Amino acid sequence: MAMVTLSEVARHAGVSLATASRVLNGSARTPAADIADRVRAAATTLGYVPNAQAQALARSSTSLIGLVVHDIADEYFASIAKGVQRVAADRDRQLLLAVAGSIHSAAPEVDRAVTAFAAHRTDAIILAGSRTAATDAVRSRLEAYQGRGGRVVTVGQSWVPGAAAVRIANREGMAELVAALAADGQRRFAYLTGPDAALATVDDRLAGYLDGIVATGAESVALIRGEFSMAGGHECGQRLLEQLTSTRRRPVTVLAGNDVMALGAASAFAEAGLRIGLDIKVAGFDDIGVLTHLSPGLTTYRLPLGEIGGLAAELAMDPELPDPAPVTGEVIRRASA
Amino acid sequence: MAMVTLSEVARHAGVSLATASRVLNGSARTPAADIADRVRAAATTLGYVPNAQAQALARSSTSLIGLVVHDIADEYFASIAKGVQRVAADRDRQLLLAVAGSIHSAAPEVDRAVTAFAAHRTDAIILAGSRTAATDAVRSRLEAYQGRGGRVVTVGQSWVPGAAAVRIANREGMAELVAALAADGQRRFAYLTGPDAALATVDDRLAGYLDGIVATGAESVALIRGEFSMAGGHECGQRLLEQLTSTRRRPVTVLAGNDVMALGAASAFAEAGLRIGLDIKVAGFDDIGVLTHLSPGLTTYRLPLGEIGGLAAELAMDPELPDPAPVTGEVIRRASA
DNA sequence: CTGAAAGCGCTTACAG
DNA sequence: CTGAAAGCGCTTACAG
Numbered sequence: 001m002a003m004v005t006l007s008e009v010a011r012h013a014g015v016s017l018a019t020a021s022r023v024l025n026g027s028a029r030t031p032a033a034d035i036a037d038r039v040r041a042a043a044t045t046l047g048y049v050p051n052a053q054a055q056a057l058a059r060s061s062t063s064l065i066g067l068v069v070h071d072i073a074d075e076y077f078a079s080i081a082k083g084v085q086r087v088a089a090d091r092d093r094q095l096l097l098a099v100a101g102s103i104h105s106a107a108p109e110v111d112r113a114v115t116a117f118a119a120h121r122t123d124a125i126i127l128a129g130s131r132t133a134a135t136d137a138v139r140s141r142l143e144a145y146q147g148r149g150g151r152v153v154t155v156g157q158s159w160v161p162g163a164a165a166v167r168i169a170n171r172e173g174m175a176e177l178v179a180a181l182a183a184d185g186q187r188r189f190a191y192l193t194g195p196d197a198a199l200a201t202v203d204d205r206l207a208g209y210l211d212g213i214v215a216t217g218a219e220s221v222a223l224i225r226g227e228f229s230m231a232g233g234h235e236c237g238q239r240l241l242e243q244l245t246s247t248r249r250r251p252v253t254v255l256a257g258n259d260v261m262a263l264g265a266a267s268a269f270a271e272a273g274l275r276i277g278l279d280i281k282v283a284g285f286d287d288i289g290v291l292t293h294l295s296p297g298l299t300t301y302r303l304p305l306g307e308i309g310g311l312a313a314e315l316a317m318d319p320e321l322p323d324p325a326p327v328t329g330e331v332i333r334r335a336s337a
Numbered sequence: 338m339a340m341v342t343l344s345e346v347a348r349h350a351g352v353s354l355a356t357a358s359r360v361l362n363g364s365a366r367t368p369a370a371d372i373a374d375r376v377r378a379a380a381t382t383l384g385y386v387p388n389a390q391a392q393a394l395a396r397s398s399t400s401l402i403g404l405v406v407h408d409i410a411d412e413y414f415a416s417i418a419k420g421v422q423r424v425a426a427d428r429d430r431q432l433l434l435a436v437a438g439s440i441h442s443a444a445p446e447v448d449r450a451v452t453a454f455a456a457h458r459t460d461a462i463i464l465a466g467s468r469t470a471a472t473d474a475v476r477s478r479l480e481a482y483q484g485r486g487g488r489v490v491t492v493g494q495s496w497v498p499g500a501a502a503v504r505i506a507n508r509e510g511m512a513e514l515v516a517a518l519a520a521d522g523q524r525r526f527a528y529l530t531g532p533d534a535a536l537a538t539v540d541d542r543l544a545g546y547l548d549g550i551v552a553t554g555a556e557s558v559a560l561i562r563g564e565f566s567m568a569g570g571h572e573c574g575q576r577l578l579e580q581l582t583s584t585r586r587r588p589v590t591v592l593a594g595n596d597v598m599a600l601g602a603a604s605a606f607a608e609a610g611l612r613i614g615l616d617i618k619v620a621g622f623d624d625i626g627v628l629t630h631l632s633p634g635l636t637t638y639r640l641p642l643g644e645i646g647g648l649a650a651e652l653a654m655d656p657e658l659p660d661p662a663p664v665t666g667e668v669i670r671r672a673s674a
Numbered sequence: 675c676t677g678a679a680a681g682c683g684c685t686t687a688c689a690g
Numbered sequence: 691c692t693g694a695a696a697g698c699g700c701t702t703a704c705a706g
Contacts, residue, residue, distance in 0.1 A: 003485050016677045047481050052456040053393040054699035057682045078415045085436045097434040099422045120389040144384050148340050234630040270632030293571040295607030353693045391683035394698045
């Protein structure tokens with residue numbers, strides 16, 4: 001990386017290093033117009049690109065934001081990441097991305113990511129959905145990072161003391177979804193969810209489901225746990241079917257902890273010859289983009305994922321900002337329920 | 338970011354800066370065991386985290402890889418990004434992520450991303466699917482970057498002179514898909530594709546479709562262009578339906594340039610009361626993960642997206658590596674065609 | 675308004 | 691084996 005250097009530009013323009021710096025890299029005090037022009041011309045001629053590393057060192061601020069997500073190939077996280085990146089780019093921040101991997105084995109990876117981000121002196125670290133992967137090591141690392149002036153933002157819930165948070169009204173949203181369907185005359189529900197205590201989101205949504213059942217007086221005929229993924233949903237759907245056949249029968253509305261689980265379950269039902277929305281009803285949560293044109297449409301609770309990412313980025317860049325109110329969404333009724 | 342400094346560690350351990358550096362940050366020559374222990378102890382006690390910016394400056398190498406993708410919320414790109422990140426993390430590289438935005442307005446954003454990456458002196462830049470967004474400005478920037486020792490890797494096709502490339506056998510794959518379906522007795526095809534000359538991938542796959550038609554002697558009854566997205570697929574599907582009603586009738590197998598277009602089209606067909614796989618056949622391309630448990634299953638051509646990202650990362654980290662052979666996939670038959 | 679100089683936190687020949 | 695010192699490419703008080 002033998003790039004052109006500021007001093008080369010300065011020499012070429014016949015000015016001092018300081019002047020070149022002031023002209024090129026923003027400073028309140030811009031030198032005289034003719035000098036400024038000469039410097040800019042020299043920079044263009046030589047193809048000067050400022051060295052962000054050196055600037056970071058001199059300014060002790062990097063304009064870097066670190067983002068940790070569970071799985072970037074999961075549209076939920078990808079949409080959040082997209083929102084973060086968009087808002088960050090608008091304000092000339094670069095995004096350092098780390099993927100934490102599976103829910104269960106994520107701890108060491110989150111630790112590695114946080115350590116790497118700290119080493120790169122990112123101005124902020126945004127954590128999306130890795131609460132339970134946070135071992136004591138991670139927590140103390142985050143605390144040290146904050147103690148040194150680093151900014152931490154969590155997405156989903158607030159779980160790092162002193163950090164900012166974009167909370168999501170998962171619990172209220174799921175309860176609202178149950179209420180909307182119950183109001184529609186659907187009175188028998190089953191719930192498919194992820195592993196216990198693995199992800200706070202899983203727990204919150206389950207609690208919301210139970211709230212909804214209690215509030216509406218509807219019946220909950222089954223609660224099935226599996227992987228918090230499409231494959232998990234498929235498998236849970238199959239297990240649910242066995243259970244329904246052997247004990248209580250349909251009709252039933254199957255709610256899942258997120259859209260991909262719902263999709264997986266729906267495919268299991270379809271494979272068993274059931275017609276979604278007629279023989280069995282299904283609803284998800286999140287409203288990931290791929291639902292937009294799927295047939296039959298999946299009823300769900302729409303979360304403004306991109307906006308959530310954007311809010312996280314704003315909190316990351318502006319330490320003065322107070323935490324926003326928990327982000328809510330809306331029930332989206334489609335053919336499936 | 339008032340982090341603990343190497344000199345503080347050195348002082349605390351009673352050694353010189355040089356010694357502390359040698360102990361902590363890898364060097365062939367490790368000092369005596371007792372001294373090394375003292376330094377490590379001091380580092381732990383003080384909570385020392387090396388400053389990657391300073392190291393980069395001193396070493397003139399950043400361990401940073403820049404990745405530009407069109408749309409991280411599109412599972413195609415997200416899966417590639419995941420592969421890049423995994424391989425990069427395994428070798429202690431951090432990933433700088435930039436999103437180029439829509440196919441059409443991407444040029445300035447790609448330019449900004451490349452400029453930012455150059456400023457951050459990433460050791461390499463990986464470009465996924467942004468060929469047509471590459472204006473002359475971008476090209477000359479990439480050339481300058483390479484000239485200075487930066488490594489450029491393109492994904493999909495090879496379009497930057499002197500850069501490494503992970504090519505994808507889009508054309509051959511699509512032809513293979515047509516052949517497989519034709520061999521199955523499907524003889525009338527329609528093709529839904531993205532805008533002309535917007536994305537090389539779009540063009541390559543279309544060429545493959547035409548190759549397949551020629552090779553099999555099958556009939557191509559329609560070629561419809563729209564957005565290279567789920568919404569575009571939905572709209573193309575509707576237009577195709579009108580066309581089929583007014584002119585030539587079914588049966589027909591509808592191929593789309595990628596899975597999300599195929600999904601969008603399938604939903605348009607289902608809305609029109611057609612049964613997918615029976616009244617009309619549909620196939621996509623890529624085999625994005627969400628297809629795994631969708632009903633009816635979508636026939637497609639599976640590309641090892643994660644692997645492709647991994648290959649790109651390896652090329653990015655190792656300048657000695659020759660370009661791999663074009664990546665091929667396999668036809669995946671499901672219920673839709 | 676402009677410039678000389680110190681400093682940001684490291685690495686690494688070069689001496690000892 | 692260890693250390694003093696120069697240097698990586700910038701920014702920014704501080705003088706002039």
